[in-house]
Amino acid sequence: MKNDIILSGVGGQGILSIAATIGLAAVANNLFLKQSEVHGMSQRGGDVQSHLRLSDKPVASDLIPHGKADLIISVEPMESLRYLPWLSDKGWLVTNSNPFINIPDYPSLDEILKEIKKIKNHIIIDADGIAKEAGSARSGNIVILGAASPYIDMPFESLEDAIKKLFGKKGDHVVETNLKALRAGKEFSVT
Amino acid sequence: MKRVLLLGDEAIAQAALDAGLSGMYAYPGTPSTEIMEFVQSSKDASDRNVHREWSSNEKTAMESALGMSYAGKRAMVAMKHVGLNVAADGFINSAITGVNGGLIIISADDPSMHSSQNEQDSRFYGKFASVPCFEPSNQQEAYDMVFEAFEVSEKYKLPVLFRITTRLAHSRASINLRETIPQKKLSLPVDPLQFVLLPAIARIKYKSLLSAYESLRYESRISKYNNFKDGRRRDLGIIACGIAYNYFLENVGESVNDFPVLKISAYPFPKELIKDLTGRCNEILILEEGAPVLEEAIRGILDDGIKIYGRLDGTVPRDGELNPAIVAKAIGLPLSYGQDVPSLVKMRPPSFCNGCGHADMFKSLNESIKPYGTGHVFSDIGCYTLAALPPYNAINSCVDMGASVTMAIGASDAGLFPSVAVIGDSTFTHSGMTGLLDAVVKNSSVTIIISDNSTTGMTGGQKSHATGRIEQICEGIGVNREHLRIIVPLRKNHAENVRIMKEEFEYKGVSVVIASRECIQTATKRKRSEN
Ligand SMILES: Cc1ncc(C[n+]2csc(CCOP(=O)(O)OP(=O)(O)O)c2C)c(N)n1
Numbered sequence: 001m002k003n004d005i006i007l008s009g010v011g012g013q014g015i016l017s018i019a020a021t022i023g024l025a026a027v028a029n030n031l032f033l034k035q036s037e038v039h040g041m042s043q044r045g046g047d048v049q050s051h052l053r054l055s056d057k058p059v060a061s062d063l064i065p066h067g068k069a070d071l072i073i074s075v076e077p078m079e080s081l082r083y084l085p086w087l088s089d090k091g092w093l094v095t096n097s098n099p100f101i102n103i104p105d106y107p108s109l110d111e112i113l114k115e116i117k118k119i120k121n122h123i124i125i126d127a128d129g130i131a132k133e134a135g136s137a138r139s140g141n142i143v144i145l146g147a148a149s150p151y152i153d154m155p156f157e158s159l160e161d162a163i164k165k166l167f168g169k170k171g172d173h174v175v176e177t178n179l180k181a182l183r184a185g186k187e188f189s190v191t
Numbered sequence: 192m193k194r195v196l197l198l199g200d201e202a203i204a205q206a207a208l209d210a211g212l213s214g215m216y217a218y219p220g221t222p223s224t225e226i227m228e229f230v231q232s233s234k235d236a237s238d239r240n241v242h243r244e245w246s247s248n249e250k251t252a253m254e255s256a257l258g259m260s261y262a263g264k265r266a267m268v269a270m271k272h273v274g275l276n277v278a279a280d281g282f283i284n285s286a287i288t289g290v291n292g293g294l295i296i297i298s299a300d301d302p303s304m305h306s307s308q309n310e311q312d313s314r315f316y317g318k319f320a321s322v323p324c325f326e327p328s329n330q331q332e333a334y335d336m337v338f339e340a341f342e343v344s345e346k347y348k349l350p351v352l353f354r355i356t357t358r359l360a361h362s363r364a365s366i367n368l369r370e371t372i373p374q375k376k377l378s379l380p381v382d383p384l385q386f387v388l389l390p391a392i393a394r395i396k397y398k399s400l401l402s403a404y405e406s407l408r409y410e411s412r413i414s415k416y417n418n419f420k421d422g423r424r425r426d427l428g429i430i431a432c433g434i435a436y437n438y439f440l441e442n443v444g445e446s447v448n449d450f451p452v453l454k455i456s457a458y459p460f461p462k463e464l465i466k467d468l469t470g471r472c473n474e475i476l477i478l479e480e481g482a483p484v485l486e487e488a489i490r491g492i493l494d495d496g497i498k499i500y501g502r503l504d505g506t507v508p509r510d511g512e513l514n515p516a517i518v519a520k521a522i523g524l525p526l527s528y529g530q531d532v533p534s535l536v537k538m539r540p541p542s543f544c545n546g547c548g549h550a551d552m553f554k555s556l557n558e559s560i561k562p563y564g565t566g567h568v569f570s571d572i573g574c575y576t577l578a579a580l581p582p583y584n585a586i587n588s589c590v591d592m593g594a595s596v597t598m599a600i601g602a603s604d605a606g607l608f609p610s611v612a613v614i615g616d617s618t619f620t621h622s623g624m625t626g627l628l629d630a631v632v633k634n635s636s637v638t639i640i641i642s643d644n645s646t647t648g649m650t651g652g653q654k655s656h657a658t659g660r661i662e663q664i665c666e667g668i669g670v671n672r673e674h675l676r677i678i679v680p681l682r683k684n685h686a687e688n689v690r691i692m693k694e695e696f697e698y699k700g701v702s703v704v705i706a707s708r709e710c711i712q713t714a715t716k717r718k719r720s721e722n
Contacts, residue, residue, distance in 0.1 A: 012537065018365075027196055027365060036362035037198070038305070041650070044541035044574065051362075062362035062434070062440035065515035067527030081536050089530040101543060107535040115533045171198055 001031070001153050004064040006083045009075035010100045011038075011045050014141040017166065019050045019072060021145060022152065024162035026054045029154050036062040045102050047079055054153075073148045075127070075141050076100045084119075092121040094189075096146040098128045098138060112186040123147055123189055130184050136174075139181035146185020156186065172180045193368040198358040199330045200225035202366050202394065203230045203269075203297060206337035209233045211372040213264035213292070214242035216252035219650035220271030221306035223362035227269060228653070239374065240461050241466040242387065248592070248621040249274035251315070253281040253296065255620060257350075260294040261386060262530035263378035265341055269297040272313050273591065277622070279316070282350070282590040287396050288386045289348040292342035297353045299360050302481050302512035306649075308572070308591065310510065312481035313354045317458050321404045324352040324458040326433035327415070330364040333455065336416065338369065343410065347403055356480050357512065358611035359434050404550055408459050416456035419464045423449050427471030429522070430455060430465065432485060435478035438518040469497050476521055479512050510534060543579060548708030550576040550689070552680035553585045554615070556640065559692035563609060569602070571595040573615035574648040574710075593622025599637045600630050609696040612639045616657035624664060630701045631669040638695045639703045641665075642680075644710035652654035665703045681708065685703050 005022070007015040019035050031054045031107060038048045053059045066085050072093045074080030080095035087093060099109050116122050125147045127140040134143070142163070149156055150187045163182055168173045196570075197205060204226045207215065217227035230236050231315045242259070245251035249270040259266035269277060275298045282296060298313035315326030323343050327333035333355065340351040384392055422428075428451040431439045436454045438462055443450060453468045455461065458518060467487075471476060475497060477486045479720045483502040489501055500506035506521050507513070519526055543550040553575075560567055570576060570586035578585040586600055595612035603610035619641050630637050641661055647653040657664075665675050676695060678688045688706075695702040 011541065023196055027194075032360055032365070033196070034364050036358055039225070039361050044540035044544065044577065044649075045539075047539040059364075061515050062358045062436050062437065063514050065441065065519070069529070078536055079539075083534050084530040084532055085528055088531075103537060103539055107537060111535055115535065119624075122304075139259060146209045169511045187203060 001054070001058045003054040003071065003153050004069045004070045005054070005071045005073060005152070006064060006086055007049055007050040007052060008079040008083055008131050010079060010102065011048045011074045013100065015048060015050055015075055016066065016146045018141050019052055021142070021159060021166055022052055022054070024165055025154050025158040028158050028161060031056060031060050031154075034062050046080060049083060068094065071148060071151050073144060075144055077109065077116060077124070078107065081115055085120070090121070092123070092148070092151045093119045094123045094125070094144060094151070096127040096144055097190050098122045098126065098140075107150045125185065125188050127185070130188065131181050134177060134180040136177035139178050141176045142178045142181040143185040146182040147189045149182070149186050150189050193699050194365050195329065195368065197365055197366050198225055198361060198363050199333050199355060200361070201229040203336040203337055203353070204229035204233070205366070205368065206334040207265075207267045207295070208233060208239070208241065208368055209371045210338045210341050211265050211374045212241055212267055213374045214256060214259040215269070216246050216266065217269040218246050218252055219647050219651055219653045219677050220274050220299070222301055222357045223269045223271045223274070223297060224650045224653070225360070226297060228659060229310055229511065242581060244651060245278060245656070246446070249278040250281055253278035253285070257285050257290070259263045260292040261380060262292065264292040266292060267295045267297065267298070270310050271307065272298055272300040273308060274298070275316055276315055277592070282316065282488055283320045285350045285352040286322045286398055286599045287388060287393055289386070289396070289577060289586070290344055290350055291378070291380045293344035294350040295337065295340050295344065295353050296350055297355065300354060300356045300481055304355055308589070310481070312484055313352065314458060314484045317352045317354070319353070319648040321400050322349050322352055323347070323410065324354055325457050326354045326458070327359060328433050328436040328454065328456055330362065330517055331357065331366055332416065333359060334366050334368070338711055347406065348688070349403065354433070356434055395562060404459065408462065411457050411459050411461040412460050412463050414457040414461070417454065417461045417650070419453045420435070420451070421465050421494050422451040424451065425432040425471065427572070428452070428468045428475045429478065430468065430475060430478065430485065435513055438515050438520070439478060440523060441515050442519045442524055449573045457483070458491045460488060465489065472497075474498040474500065476506065476508065478513065478518060478521065486614045508576065526652055531703040535687070540580060542580070543574070544711050546711035546712070547574070547576065548644055548706065549679040550707040551685070551708070552640065552642050552681055553578045553583050555680065555685055555688040555692060556582065557585050559597075559689045559696065560609075560611065563696070567607065567609055568611045568613060569595040569598040570613045570617045571615060573618055574644070575613060575615055575642050592618050593626055596623045596626030596637070596639055597629065599639070600626065600633070600635045608636065609638050611696065612637060612672045614639065614641055615648070616641060616645060616661060617655040619661065620655070620657040620664070627665065627670070627701075627703070628668050634700050636699045637701060638692070639690075639701070641703060642703045643707040645707070646709045646710045646713045648712065652710065652716065661705050664703070671705050674700065676702070676704045678706050679708055
């Protein structure tokens with residue numbers, strides 16, 4: 001088993017809590033794991049990415065080789081396209097449809113969505129809308145994780161357990177809304 | 192055995208705690224910051240009362256760690272690569288004094304300059320100081336090596352340099368932890384003159400450092416972190432240093448036994464192991480993350496030995512970090528590739544946060560400096576350096592911490608008027624204060640704007656030594672009270688702030704404008720934790 005996942009977004013959008021959830025689940029499943037993160041300069045509203053590598057064998061490189069990613073999970077549509085050189089031809093791209101516009105020359109959203117739809121395996125999800133329905137506008141990132149979960153080779157329950165662990169300190173309510181967000185995301189993908 | 196998921200930085204911090212660390216010293220700097228942050232939030236550290244406060248800069252951190260070592264305890268100091276330039280005086284001389292308690296200096300290099308002004312390779316400093324240098328290839332090795340580094344440090348009574356790079360520092364992996372070693376007791380050096388580098392003493396100590404280097408070569412030869420594994424092929428042998436070894440393994444996969452390969456993670460260079468490899472192969476490929484330190488050494492000036500591929504002949508790019516693709520190409524393996532990035536994807540450079548005081552300060556600065564034309568504003572390193580980018584285009588320099596003040600002095604000496612420096616609060620206490628003293632003593636005609644967001648923002652909001660002290664510091668250094676102005680960089684104060692800046696630009700002497708407004712990131716975090 002091998003899952004090479006690229007997480008992408010804009011600094012401050014919370015891709016690291018997606019990474020942390022998958023990471024906890026991977027440890028619970030006794031998988032080998034490497035997860036490289038971006039800290040420092042780019043966290044100030046710049047583009048950020050994280051390479052997450054899960055395997056039943058030891059993982060050598062911290063970085064995913066070009067053309068080998070099984071999955072891109074993006075919390076921002078334009079950012080999802082930045083990592084296409086890494087996506088394998090069988091890979092999936094799962095992205096939020098809501099743009100984060102903090103640059104003057106941000107392209108038209110229609111054009112971006114058109115490019116995303118050219119990818120054979122893609123899912124575009126209104127994560128912000130679904131998160132609001134689930135009761136927490138801030139868990140859009142977990143909705144996207146839910147939407148990507150069918151393409152991660154771990155039991156869905158282990159992602160749920162990871163959410164419980166990760167958000168446990170913040171109280172039952174936060175855990176519940178995030179679980180709801182995760183399930184709603186999955187629901188969107190499988191139906 | 193306990194297993195935990197840790198960043199490379201965190202693995203190093205946990206290892207130091209498990210190896211009986213008594214004092215952690217650091218100044219923030221990407222990619223090293225999380226080492227101290229981990230120690231500060233560690234329950235182990237607080238249970239064991241490990242010293243863990245930030246220092247003003249890397250030099251004070253280095254020297255405090257040396258003091259902890261003088262007192263017989265294990266100490267670690269962490270910094271980014273350019274921090275080692277700041278700490279270099281203490282570092283190089285600590286090799287001559289030697290240590291008492293084990294001392295590890297972590298220098299985190301940032302090849303490709305993700306968050307840095309340059310990509311210098313700290314391994315040069317290991318050779319320069321004639322000390323042992325470790326370069327882990329993965330997070331588990333980083334954890335384990337800290338134990339050995341302390342042992343080597345105490346065995347040879349030398350500081351040990353520990354070089355890591357961005358990808359190791361900021362990548363998480365599962366780590367097996369070892370049993371905890373208790374801290375050492377206070378015990379002073381046996382020789383009361385060990386740390387007294389008067390020339391007569393230093394000459395003797397330097398000779399013993401040079402002869403110890405021969406023993407270190409032997410240590411490198413037998414180190415478990417340097418290993419040579421023969422392979423089937425005779426046409427090409429590989430030398431991979433540190434993290435480069437991972438990219439090699441990633442690429443060769445199952446056919447790892449084809450290549451004779453020497454992995455190097457402990458320095459000085461293991462000469463005999465290198466000869467073992469070169470004696471068997473027609474050609475070699477050298478993979479190093481950073482500068483071609485080993486490659487230059489093997490080629491020498493004559494470069495008339497075995498055929499060598501590496502960064503110097505273009506097989507590997509001369510600059511920038513390695514990645515799996517670069518290494519695949521260098522070995523001659525086929526490259527995989529997804530699709531090109533569509534042309535509509537735009538660059539998204541970092542920018543000021545909404546509600547950042549620096550931004551409002553620069554708006555006022557731009558307006559007040561406008562009559563004088565461009566080229567008057569020296570700046571420094573921090574979030575405020577983002578003002579170099581559009582729409583601000585407000586600053587003309589960013590060189591090294593503190594250089595805004597001193598470059599403004601030099602330019603003013605040359606006749607530039609007005610000559611303005613913009614420096615952050617943490618940068619000011621790191622290296623700006625001594626420059627300000629120069630300005631006061633010489634009565635230079637400079638205006639220094641201290642953009643005070645009460646935190647070390649760029650590296651993630653660590654406590655700033657300047658907080659609540661800037662005004663007193665400036666007065667103490669001798670800035671005239673009438674030209675020590677305090678402003679609040681808010682939009683509603685714009686007109687008044689422009690007027691104050693203009694007044695101070697016109698003043699022919701030292702003036703300081705402190706623009707104070709809390710960083711929006713730390714303010715948000717603080718409010719969240721208060722609720
Ligand atoms: C010698 C050295 N040490 C550390 C750094 C890393 N560094 C860059 S910016 C910065 C923070 C500066 O803080 P401050 O001056 O308060 O400005 P802010 O980012 O808060 O605006 C640090 C620590 C560096 N570039 N050089």
